[in-house]
Amino acid sequence: MVNFEGRVAIVTGAGGGLGREHALALAARGAKVVVNDLGGARDGSGGSATAAEGVVAEIEAAGGEAIANAASVTDYDAVAAMVDQAMAKWGRIDILVNNAGVLRDKTFAKMELEDFRFVVDVHLMGAVNCTKAVWEIMRQQNYGRIVMTTSSSGLYGNFGQSNYGAAKMALVGLMQTLSIEGAKNDIRVNCLAPTAHTRMTEDLGAALPLEALGPDLVTPGLLHLVSDQAPSRCILAAGAGGFERAYVTLTQGVRIVGADxxxxxxxxxxxxxxxxxxxxxxxxxxxxxxxxxxxxxxxxx
Structure with a gap:
């Protein structure tokens, strides 16, 4: 039985979609949850705590315990304050789910550099900020579970998503090193590559069988990645009830030297x-x- 009694989790981007499902599921299995969501539009503009507060209300109505937070993951001081808020209320942080994200899709030829920087800042530096803010706490506890939300767009590429894909693959590199550095303190770091129908994928329309791609079908994989029995250095792909693992591999190759x-x-x-x-x-x-x-x-x- 995957159980999170006594555990405290932070889920970013948890006001809707995948993050909401993650937060609800963690709370349903006993975790106390910080529901973080800036509440902005899909491109990162605007902001409101309403979405996060709505998820907290759902958790509390079901008998769980949660607090809302509207910090932008790109603002380290605001992220540190969120972590302080959780520590003051519950005294520990066991789980971090880096799920917050934005999209500003265009072909590379037409993309403004600011749109590239912003997407990398939210996905990559947002995860860095949140992870840095909890890292020492987890080291002192000798326990931590961290998930980076990567994407098939990063692992394999996708037309019009050079900024998003670059940020998502960078998260794999971050996971690879942090899993090594965190091992001695039982900090396990993994990546989740979801396929789900959320606000982030709504433009795909008929290109996907949306009724089969509920975000709730991804969350079981997330729960395993943040459980006591979690692996580390795993890239878990999930969608429509299917679960697969992706690997970064190396061939044996050949040795070639000389003028030719x-x-x-x-x-x-x-x-x-x-x-x-x-x-x-x-x-x-x-x-x-x-x-x-x-x-x-x-x-x-």
């Missing part, structure tokens, strides 16, 4: 790309070790 090395890279690109024996590295140094092992074998031959 550029030509040989081209000639042997299929061999370089051969996925036979590919690995999921424990850390970035694995790439260098594979490359050095090829050189050592060549020298000892």
């Amino acid at each position: 090395a550029p030509e040989q890279v081209a000639a042997q690109f299929d061999a370089i790309s051969d996925r036979t024996g590919e690995i999921v590295p424990d850390m970035g140094a694995a790439q260098g070790m594979i490359e050095l092992s090829k050189a050592q074998k060549a020298h000892s031959a």
